[in-house]
Amino acid sequence: MNRFFDQFPAFYASPVSAHPNRLHQRYRAIIEPNRAALAGAKVLDIGAHDGRWSFAALHAGAEHVTMIEPRPSAMTMARTRFAEYSVPCNRFTIIQEDVSHLAGWIAGQRFDVVLLLGFLYHTGDHLRLMEAINASDPSIVVIDSEIVDDAEAVIRYRVEQDQDERCAFACGQSVITGTPSAGMIDMMLTHCGFRVFRFNWSRRCDDWQAVGDYQQHLRMTVTGRRERHQLAQTCNGGRQA
Numbered sequence: 001m002n003r004f005f006d007q008f009p010a011f012y013a014s015p016v017s018a019h020p021n022r023l024h025q026r027y028r029a030i031i032e033p034n035r036a037a038l039a040g041a042k043v044l045d046i047g048a049h050d051g052r053w054s055f056a057a058l059h060a061g062a063e064h065v066t067m068i069e070p071r072p073s074a075m076t077m078a079r080t081r082f083a084e085y086s087v088p089c090n091r092f093t094i095i096q097e098d099v100s101h102l103a104g105w106i107a108g109q110r111f112d113v114v115l116l117l118g119f120l121y122h123t124g125d126h127l128r129l130m131e132a133i134n135a136s137d138p139s140i141v142v143i144d145s146e147i148v149d150d151a152e153a154v155i156r157y158r159v160e161q162d163q164d165e166r167c168a169f170a171c172g173q174s175v176i177t178g179t180p181s182a183g184m185i186d187m188m189l190t191h192c193g194f195r196v197f198r199f200n201w202s203r204r205c206d207d208w209q210a211v212g213d214y215q216q217h218l219r220m221t222v223t224g225r226r227e228r229h230q231l232a233q234t235c236n237g238g239r240q241a
């Protein structure tokens with residue numbers, strides 16, 4: 001079996017969801033369907049942890065990745081992995097910061113691809129974050145998230161303790177975060193002008209070891225693709241008329 005992370009096994013050392021089959025199956029959902037968009041792309045990775053998906057994006061052809069991650073332990077892992085696997089310094093930027101402080105900054109940047117992986121249930125500020133991402137004008141946004149089982153477009157809020165690397169960052173305190181439903185993720189993306197493509201885990205996953213949450217529909221992977229072609233046609237049509 002050809003598994004991307006088997007060539008870079010140091011990524012299996014992370015304490016956060018680094019089972020080899022989990023990383024492999026998520027690679028198939030996150031990277032493989034989006035190779036065309038990643039080629040030559042400027043990528044933003046929010047909640048980057050040890051840099052696993054930024055690293056995979058660079059290997060899939062991205063030109064540059066910007067990682068946002070507030071935890072020093074995670075950023076140290078990312079720096080170590082990128083040095084260990086000889087990623088040139090000019091291919092990545094690390095921003096060690098809580099993303100809730102960076103919405104204005106994100107909105108003022110330009111990114112081709114935004115990765116929101118394992119993060120959308122660690123914020124209480126989904127709409128502000130999506131608006132900032134939208135303003136940075138990406139062609140695609142890839143979301144991999146826990147979801148609540150609700151047919152409506154809802155966000156279920158809770159108080160989350162900042163206990164370890166898997167949690168929302170809140171300087172050791174607690175923070176209100178919310179888990180969206182699948183319909184809410186669709187709504188946020190379509191409202192921002194993206195067409196939604198859900199990765200079909202039921203049909204595409206070939207080994208359910210360590211990915212039972214996807215099998216039970218407690219988690220999903222979605223790509224929002226900007227409909228630039230259609231918009232261009234509409235504008236063109238307008239001029240011709």
Ligand SMILES: C[S@@+](CC[C@H](N)C(=O)[O-])C[C@H]1O[C@@H](n2cnc3c(N)ncnc32)[C@H](O)[C@@H]1O
Pocket residue numbers: 016017046047048049050052053068069070071074097098099100117118119122144165166167168169
């Ligand atoms: C579940 S891990 C996901 C890691 C990786 N993106 C993935 O999908 O495999 C969530 C990451 O988000 C980070 N995180 C939590 N709160 C954050 C915040 N307010 N701003 C930015 N990153 C945050 C955590 O430190 C952790 O590394």
